[in-house]
Structure formats: C-alpha cells, structure tokens
Amino acid sequence: MKIQDLIFFLAAAVAVLEPLRVFAVDPAVKEAETKRVELLSSIAPSVVAVFGQTGQGGGSGVLISADGYALSNFHVTSSVGDFMLCGLNDGNLYDAVIVGIDPTGDVALIKLLGRDDFPHAVLGDSDAVQVGDWVYVIGNPFLLATDFHPTVTYGIVSGVHRYQYPAGTFLEYADCLQVDASINPGNSGGPLFNANGELIGINGRASFEKRGRVNIGAGYAISINQIKHFMDHLRSGRIVDHATLGAVVSSRSDGAVVVSNIMEESEAFRRGLLEGDEIVSFAGRSIRSVNQFKNILGIYPKGWKLPLVYRRDEEKHEIYVRLRALHQEAELLSQGGNAPPQPMPEPDPEEKPEQEQDGQGPKKGEPRRPQIPIPAHGAAAAKVPEKYRHLLVKKSGFANYYFNQLEQTRILGWLDSLGNYANAEGTWNLTGRTDRDQAFDLTMAPQGVGLELGEQVFVQTLDDVQFNDEPPDTGGFLIALHQLKQMLVRHEEGFAELYYLGSEPLDGFGPQVDVLATTFEGLESFWYFRKSDGRFVGFNSSLDEQTDDCEVRFLSWENWQGRQFPKDFQVRTAARDFAVFHVEKFAIAPPIAPAD
Amino acid sequence: MKTEFPAQYVDCERRIASRRLSRLAAFVIVCGMVLQYSAELFAESTRSTIDHVLPRMVKIFGSGKGFKGFYAYSTGFLVSPEGHIATVWSYVLDSDQVTVVLNDGRRFSASVVGAEPPLDLAVIKIDSEGLQLPYFDLNEVEEADLGTRVLAFSNMFKVATGDEPVSVMHGVIAARTNLSARRGRFQTPYTGPVYILDAVTNNPGAGGGVIASRSGNLLAMIGKELKNTDSNTWLNYAVPITELRVSIDQIITGIFDTPESEDQEMSIAEEMYRPEMWGMVLVPDVVFRTPAYIDAVRPGTPAETAGLRPDDLILFVNDKLVSSCRAFREAINRQEEGDTMKVVVRRGDQLIAVEFFVPSPEER
Numbered sequence: 017m018k019i020q021d022l023i024f025f026l027a028a029a030v031a032v033l034e035p036l037r038v039f040a041v042d043p044a045v046k047e048a049e050t051k052r053v054e055l056l057s058s059i060a061p062s063v064v065a066v067f068g069q070t071g072q073g074g075g076s077g078v079l080i081s082a083d084g085y086a087l088s089n090f091h092v093t094s095s096v097g098d099f100m101l102c103g104l105n106d107g108n109l110y111d112a113v114i115v116g117i118d119p120t121g122d123v124a125l126i127k128l129l130g131r132d133d134f135p136h137a138v139l140g141d142s143d144a145v146q147v148g149d150w151v152y153v154i155g156n157p158f159l160l161a162t163d164f165h166p167t168v169t170y171g172i173v174s175g176v177h178r179y180q181y182p183a184g185t186f187l188e189y190a191d192c193l194q195v196d197a198s199i200n201p202g203n204s205g206g207p208l209f210n211a212n213g214e215l216i217g218i219n220g221r222a223s224f225e226k227r228g229r230v231n232i233g234a235g236y237a238i239s240i241n242q243i244k245h246f247m248d249h250l251r252s253g254r255i256v257d258h259a260t261l262g263a264v265v266s267s268r269s270d271g272a273v274v275v276s277n278i279m280e281e282s283e284a285f286r287r288g289l290l291e292g293d294e295i296v297s298f299a300g301r302s303i304r305s306v307n308q309f310k311n312i313l314g315i316y317p318k319g320w321k322l323p324l325v326y327r328r329d330e331e332k333h334e335i336y337v338r339l340r341a342l343h344q345e346a347e348l349l350s351q352g353g354n355a356p357p358q359p360m361p362e363p364d365p366e367e368k369p370e371q372e373q374d375g376q377g378p379k380k381g382e383p384r385r386p387q388i389p390i391p392a393h394g395a396a397a398a399k400v401p402e403k404y405r406h407l408l409v410k411k412s413g414f415a416n417y418y419f420n421q422l423e424q425t426r427i428l429g430w431l432d433s434l435g436n437y438a439n440a441e442g443t444w445n446l447t448g449r450t451d452r453d454q455a456f457d458l459t460m461a462p463q464g465v466g467l468e469l470g471e472q473v474f475v476q477t478l479d480d481v482q483f484n485d486e487p488p489d490t491g492g493f494l495i496a497l498h499q500l501k502q503m504l505v506r507h508e509e510g511f512a513e514l515y516y517l518g519s520e521p522l523d524g525f526g527p528q529v530d531v532l533a534t535t536f537e538g539l540e541s542f543w544y545f546r547k548s549d550g551r552f553v554g555f556n557s558s559l560d561e562q563t564d565d566c567e568v569r570f571l572s573w574e575n576w577q578g579r580q581f582p583k584d585f586q587v588r589t590a591a592r593d594f595a596v597f598h599v600e601k602f603a604i605a606p607p608i609a610p611a612d
Numbered sequence: 613m614k615t616e617f618p619a620q621y622v623d624c625e626r627r628i629a630s631r632r633l634s635r636l637a638a639f640v641i642v643c644g645m646v647l648q649y650s651a652e653l654f655a656e657s658t659r660s661t662i663d664h665v666l667p668r669m670v671k672i673f674g675s676g677k678g679f680k681g682f683y684a685y686s687t688g689f690l691v692s693p694e695g696h697i698a699t700v701w702s703y704v705l706d707s708d709q710v711t712v713v714l715n716d717g718r719r720f721s722a723s724v725v726g727a728e729p730p731l732d733l734a735v736i737k738i739d740s741e742g743l744q745l746p747y748f749d750l751n752e753v754e755e756a757d758l759g760t761r762v763l764a765f766s767n768m769f770k771v772a773t774g775d776e777p778v779s780v781m782h783g784v785i786a787a788r789t790n791l792s793a794r795r796g797r798f799q800t801p802y803t804g805p806v807y808i809l810d811a812v813t814n815n816p817g818a819g820g821g822v823i824a825s826r827s828g829n830l831l832a833m834i835g836k837e838l839k840n841t842d843s844n845t846w847l848n849y850a851v852p853i854t855e856l857r858v859s860i861d862q863i864i865t866g867i868f869d870t871p872e873s874e875d876q877e878m879s880i881a882e883e884m885y886r887p888e889m890w891g892m893v894l895v896p897d898v899v900f901r902t903p904a905y906i907d908a909v910r911p912g913t914p915a916e917t918a919g920l921r922p923d924d925l926i927l928f929v930n931d932k933l934v935s936s937c938r939a940f941r942e943a944i945n946r947q948e949e950g951d952t953m954k955v956v957v958r959r960g961d962q963l964i965a966v967e968f969f970v971p972s973p974e975e976r
Contacts, residue, residue, distance in 0.1 A: 172780065172781070175772060175777065175778075175779050196780075232815055234779065305775060306774075
C-alpha cells in the first residue's frame with residue numbers, strides 16, 4: 017500500500033466517522049431503549065386505574081395475583097367506596113371490591129372481579145434498592161388515561177429508608193423510598209417498579225410546596241417489604257393497625273438512642289426494658305437515630321413479636337417483645353370513611369422538632385393532632401353491582417368481613433384434618449411425665465380443668481368467669497387448655513368471636529404462621545398454623561392485657577384412636593419455660609348425661 | 613473536522629476505495645465496541661459518583677424556624693481538609709448556633725468564616741481536625757456543556773436527617789445563561805453565569821447543594837429558590853464552581869488580593885498603594901463594612917517600627933475617619949509620593965497616632 021493510500025484511508029475514515037460519532041446512536045443506547053420498551057409493555061398490563069362506581073374520584077393501583085388481588089392507597093379507595101371500577105390497559109373496566117385497609121400505612125388491598133388470569137406484577141425486594149437505581153412510576157396522573165393505558169414516568173431513587181411524618185396519627189410513611197420520577201395527583205396507589213420490572217413500592221405521597229400540587233422532584237413510595245408484612249393482615253379483610261413498643265425513645269447528646277419513657281403495661285417493660293436503656297438494635301437492624309427507630313417500628317403490624325437489643329451499664333441484653341396497638345379501636349374504626357383522593361402532601365417538617373419524636377403518637381396528656389376529615393359516604397357506596405353484592409359483608413372492625421370468612425374456612429379446614437372431634441365433648445384425660453420428671457394427670461371436664469403435678473393439685477372451675485393463673489406463673493395454663501378443647505371440638509361455635517388475623521413469624525423468629533384470633537368469656541387467644549403446610553403449631557392465651565400470655569407449643573403429634581393430638585407440648589410464659597409435657601395416654605370419656 | 617482534497621485526487625482513488633470498504637467496516641465495528649464499552653462505564657459511574665459525592669455533602673441547620681416561608685435548613689459541601697464548607701449565604705447562617713450534620717450523622721457546631729454576598733456564597737467551618745474528612749478539590753472542577761447528564765445532591769425538604777444521606781436527583785444541563793432573577797420583590801445581586809437544569813433542583817433547603825456530572829466531576833452549586841424576572845416562574849439553576857472558586861479560596865485563606873466583585877469600585881490599576889507595603893495585614897474583608905482591624909504586623913517593616921500591633925483598629929488617616937477596610941485602602945491610595953501619612957489606631961481604650969512616609973509606588 018502506498019503511503020498516499022494510507023493517508024487517504026485514514027482521512028476518509030475520519031471524514032466518515034466524525035459525523036457518525038456525532039449523530040449515530042450508541043448501540044448500547046438503542047439496546048437499552050428496546051429493553052425498556054419491552055419491559056414496560058410487559059408490566060403495564062398489571063397497572064390499574066381506580067375509579068368509583070359512578071366514575072368519580074380516581075387513582076391508581078397494581079395487580080399482584082392472577083385471581084385479582086391488587087394494591088392501592090387507602091386514601092384512594094376510601095374516597096371511592098367499597099365497590100369500584102378498575103381500568104386495565106386492555107381497555108376494559110372491571111368491577112372490584114375492597115378487601116382490607118391499613119389507614120396508618122396508607123395501603124388498601126382490593127380484588128378485581130371477573131377473571132382468574134389477571135396479569136400481575138412480581139414483588140421485588142425494596143431493601144435491596146439503592147440510591148441511584150433507575151425506577152418507573154406507572155399510573156394515572158391527572159386521570160389522563162381515558163383508554164386506561166397508564167402513564168409512565170422515569171427517574172432515580174433519591175433516598176432509601178426515609179421517614180415521613182404522619183398526617184395526624186394516620187398516613188405515616190415509614191422506611192419509604194424517595195424518587196425523583198414524577199408523582200402527581202392520580203398516581204396515588206400506583207406501582208413503583210425497579211429496572212427489572214419488579215414491584216418495589218406503592219406511590220402515594222409527594223412533597224408539595226409553593227409551586228402547587230404537582231411534582232417537584234420528591235415523591236415517596238411505601239416500600240413493598242412493609243406491605244409484605246401486612247399482606248395477610250390485609251387479606252383478612254380487617255382494618256389493620258400499626259404498632260408501638262410502649263416506650264418513647266429520644267436521642268442523647270452523644271447520638272445514642274435511649275428510652276426516655278416506658279409504659280409499665282408494655283411487654284417491653286415486663287421483659288426488663290427501663291428508662292435510660294440504650295436501644296442497640298431492633299428487628300435485627302442497628303439503631304443510630306430516632307428516625308431509624310421509627311422507620312423500623314412503622315413497617316410492622318400490631319401484635320408482631322420482634323427482637324430488641326438494649327444496653328445498660330455496658331452490658332447488652334436481647335429480648336423479644338410483642339408490639340402494642342398504635343391506635344385505640346375507636347380511632348381506627350373512624351378511618352373506614354373517606355379521605356381526599358390525591359397524593360397526600362408531606363406535612364410541614366418544621367411543625368415537629370427534629371429530635372423530639374417518639375414514634376408512638378402523641379404522648380399522654382398531649383392533645384391529639386387534628387385527624388383527617390372524614391366526610392360521610394357519598395353516592396359512591398349506594399351503587400352496588402347486584403352480581404357481586406354477596407362479596408361485601410360489613411362488620412365492625414372489618415373493611416370487608418367476606419374475605420375474613422374465606423380465610424377462616426381455609427384454616428378451619430386444616431383443623432378438620434386432625435380428625436373428628438365433633439363428638440368429643442366429654443371429659444378428656446391426659447397422663448404422662450414432664451421434662452422435670454414429674455408425673456402429671458390432667459382432667460378436662462365440662463365443669464372444670466384439674467391438674468395433678470407431682471404432689472400438687474391445681475383446679476380451674478368453669479362455673480363462673482373467674483379465671484385464675486393456674487398453676488401460678490403459667491399465664492393461666494388450665495383455662496388455656498380448656499380453650500384448646502373448645503377450638504378442637506366446637507371451632508368458632510366455642511367462642512364469642514373468631515376471626516382470621518393475618519400472619520406473623522412465630523415468636524419473632526420461627527416460621528411464618530397464619531393466625532386465628534378468638535375471644536372466650538373475655539379472654540383473648542391466638543392460634544398458630546404454619547403457612548407452609550397448615551400444621552397447627554401452638555397457641556397463646558392471655559388472662560388480661562397486663563399479664564404475659566400462656567404460650568403452648570406443640571412439639572410432636574400422635575394419632576390417638578383416629579384423632580391427632582399433641583404427644584409433646586411445651587408450656588411457657590414471660591420468656592420462661594414452665595414445663596414440657598410428654599403425653600403417655602390420651603382418653604376421651606363420652607359425655608355424662610345430666611344426673612336428673 | 614473538515615477534509616479538503618483536490619477533486620481529481622479523489623476521482624482517481626475511487627477505484628480502489630471499494631476494496632477498502634471492508635476494512636472501513638471493521639474500523640466502524642471497533643469504534644462501536646469502544647462506544648459500547650464507554651456506555652457500560654457510564655452506567656457504572658452513576659453509582660460511583662453517588663458514592664463519591666455523598667460523603668462530601670453536609671446538612672446545615674440554623675435559624676429561620678417558626679417563620680412562615682422560612683426554612684431553618686440548607687445544604688453545604690466540604691471544600692478543604694480543615695473542615696471548610698461552602699454553602700449559600702442566607703438567613704440560615706444568621707444564628708449563634710449553626711449545626712452541621714455530616715453524611716454519617718456526626719454533628720458539629722459551625723462558625724461562619726466569611727461570605728461573598730454578591731455571589732450568594734458563604735464559607736463556614738467545623739472543627740474537624742484529625743478527622744480526615746473527604747472534601748471536593750476545587751482545582752479539579754470542570755465546566756459543563758449543554759446536554760451534560762448530571763446528578764443533583766441536596767438536603768431539600770429536610771427529608772434526610774441524622775445519618776441519612778441527602779437526596780439525589782437526575783437531570784440534564786438545559787442551558788447556560790446569565791442569571792436574571794428575583795427573590796420577592798428584590799432583584800438578586802448575582803447576575804453572572806448559571807446552569808439551568810431540567811429537574812426541579814431548587815427546592816426549600818436545596819441551596820448549597822451540588823451538581824455533579826454523571827462521571828463524578830463537581831460542576832456547580834445549587835442556588836437559593838428564585839423566580840425568573842421575565843416569566844415569574846421558579847428557576848432551577850446552579851452557579852458554576854468556576855465562578856465561586858476564587859472567592860471560596862479567598863475566604864478560606866483570608867487573602868483578598870484580587871477584588872473581583874462589581875461593587876468594589878477600586879480597580880487593580882488604581883490600587884497603587886497597599887497596606888502590606890508598610891507591613892500591615894488587615895483582617896479579611898468579608899462584609900461591606902469590615903472594620904479596619906490589623907490582623908498581623910510583618911517584622912522589619914515600617915508598621916513594626918511605628919509600634920503597631922495585631923488587633924489595632926485603624927480609625928483615621930490624615931484626620932479623616934476610615935470606617936472600613938475598603939475606606940482605608942481608598943484613603944492610602946489618595947496619598948502622593950513623598951507625603952507623610954498620619955494614621956490613628958485604637959488599642960483598648962487608647963488612641964495611638966503614628967506616621968508613615970509614602971514612598972514611590974515602585975519602591976515596594
């Protein structure tokens with residue numbers, strides 16, 4: 017090759033490539049674009065436009081199961097009534113019904129009706145989200161999508177584990193995701209997807225300020241991991257509550273987070289937590305600020321048991337505490353009504369001083385801050401599609417009791433598989449030895465429950481409603497056992513009230529269990545069934561709110577003449593073991609006919 | 613680049629050009645691969661930019677709480693190993709108690725080192741001796757072209773508290789222009805170059821935040837919330853660090869030898885005499901009327917011989933009152949070669965008069 021050729025070649029290459037470099041689209045960009053378009057077309061079908069029965073209101077939602085369960089904001093569904101119309105990007109409107117609501121977390125679960133093959137989103141892991149990750153907000157801002165093709169906005173994660181103050185004592189956004197993708201009125205309740213198209217949050221809130229109620233680059237999404245904790249609670253059809261520890265924490269001058277006040281009725285106090293103790297970690301996450309503590313507390317339902325590590329005199333202590341209700345029942349019930357159908361404005365952060373938060377709502381003696389106004393139900397509730405009327409059952413404490421009945425039936429079915437207890441109302445007799453090598457003889461008769469343990473005898477009569485802690489320091493083991501008999505023999509008939517509560521990790525560290533709640537003569541009990549296989553693993557019964565539960569855990573089962581009954585079970589209370597009972601004989605005597 | 617070849621040369625080479633097409637294609641493919649590689653680096657760089665910038669950002673809490681429309685918080689960024697922090701000059705700093713919270717949640721009391729109101733710039737300092745805090749090296753800042761993809765970092769809305777990192781937004785530099793804006797009814801003092809952004813970067817508390825390129829270069833400081841004078845719309849803008857760098861440096865070092873701002877009437881050409889020529893070093897001239905305190909007296913100079921000391925306050929030059937550092941500089945520049953200049957200083961409750969010979973300006 018001549019040198020001139022080479023020069024020409026290089027010059028020509030430069031002449032050709034220079035404009036190419038300027039105008040040609042980087043193949044990586046094209047590829048990313050193609051991927052993005054494909055991803056959006058795969059996730060957009062799961063996005064829901066939510067309207068009232070008369071077409072009023074409006075917000076967004078996202079389907080999470082093929083049978084039609086969908087997530088939205090409480091502040092969206094509360095404004096459109098119990099039956100709503102939901103538009104999907106197939107152009108169709110579907111009827112939908114309310115399932116469960118979480119007014120504090122601003123989450124609602126609804127169910128779209130008429131199909132069992134709805135397109136639905138895949139749940140991601142919001143704790144894996146990092147600042148700078150690309151995200152998609154999909155929904156119906158300004159109700160633009162008259163054909164139900166949702167609007168897509170695109171941005172990055174601006175912050176993770178953010179805490180946003182509640183409006184009053186509701187609509188608290190704890191541990192939420194902050195994004196700069198546009199969130200506008202109408203986006204509420206819609207999905208936040210990560211770059212892989214996984215659902216990582218429910219958009220519901222934005223910082224609004226003097227520029228009006230439009231996006232200014234700071235929107236907030238409820239993390240999907242929080243919603244996962246509440247998912248079964250929401251499926252129960254209940255109005256679910258968030259939790260408090262029963263203690264107020266504050267920052268010390270050295271930055272440590274310490275208990276500044278604690279309620280003596282709280283389980284935390286009974287487990288040894290005192291004023292002045294430093295909170296080291298909570299629910300497995302280390303605590304370095306009051307906000308962080310509130311973030312963690314805000315993502316768990318009332319009644320969950322969580323590990324807490326505290327430091328006193330340089331010594332660390334680990335305890336498990338059951339969380340108390342954040343609200344009183346009456347307060348919560350008042351949230352069944354309406355609220356504005358727009359992204360809730362972030363309350364002015366200046367209203368509350370930075371370091372004085374307790375995460376427990378107002379302190380004793382302080383006036384409660386104004387509640388969200390609850391206008392009366394409008395025309396929305398009036399129109400009910402005849403075909404689906406049976407799917408809504410109103411009951412106090414529930415958004416829709418119909419769905420609780422569904423879950424009850426599912427779990428009571430597991431109980432039925434233990435054998436036929438229906439005719440077992442007579443006297444039960446259990447004998448065997450405990451792990452302390454004491455012989456026991458336990459008699460459960462319709463008139464009372466008696467236990468001979470070694471040389472001692474304990475009795476709980478059933479003639480009146482005076483229930484005692486028998487044997488002492490068991491949390492009322494004998495009356496707990498009577499309730500077990502009620503549960504096995506009579507199911508819901510044996511209780512004043514029985515409902516499906518939701519799910520929780522057993523004792524704070526065990527497997528996830530479905531929970532039934534019962535009331536018997538004023539006593540509350542909780543019954544645990546392993547989610548993976550329905551196995552009945554134990555129950556808690558409490559004499560009253562101020563004392564520790566009697567906890568009974570079934571360690572193994574045996575078939576006794578056609579009926580499954582525990583062979584080994586453990587009894588404990590107040591984090592102390594009472595005994596493990598090894599049953600050697602289990603007999604049921606036929607009911608004794610009345611003497612006269 | 614333009615290439616100009618004689619037409620006949622191109623003609624005669626056309627025959628063999630086709631044979632080279634395949635080689636050309638190979639070349640294009642290689643170029644494509646390089647571009648693709650750079651795109652991957654680009655995606656990776658977003659995370660590393662965030663990791664680089666966040667530890668250099670601070671949250672500032674000061675006065676303003678309780679007044680409607682005022683926010684008691686803003687943003688700043690570390691600019692020296694000694695703990696200097698650049699931020700916007702605002703009422704937030706007008707407090708005895710300015711608190712700085714680092715990215716990791718450590719809290720410090722800060723003091724205002726100096727401000728340059730015409731630039732809406734202030735430098736504050738925390739006592740971070742021995743902590744080796746990361747900081748932005750202002751010698752490494754760049755100017756950005758239109759269309760540059762950027763990230764914005766700020767403490768907007770005080771979303772972040774304690775050890776929470778400040779908020780991060782993405783955007784593009786949409787324009788570079790001179791600022792024409794107002795706050796309330798007042799025209800802003802700064803009318804120099806700004807970047808205009810396509811993201812809502814200028815929110816409450818965002819002032820003093822930074823704009824960085826996606827590859828991690830510090831570009832600009834987010835300004836206060838302002839409205840465009842012409843359209844009355846809120847502006848999303850940031851002041852290039854290149855406009856602020858000299859002033860930040862001057863405030864940190866306390867050496868103000870190149871007055872740049874427009875309201876300082878004296879030009880360098882007019883300034884024939886400087887206090888240093890007699891061995892007087894004045895305190896940093898940080899506000900409009902900085903009292904003319906002597907900061908240091910250089911040894912072996914007429915000032916030392918005359919017995920002047922640090923902390924003496926210069927009150928009169930030739931019996932005329934001088935109320936500020938600037939008035940003093942102006943007064944000494946009214947002297948003529950060969951004059952005797954009479955200076956009166958206050959030391960404690962004493963007035964002390966001294967005299968200086970005015971040399972020819974070349975004899976420094």
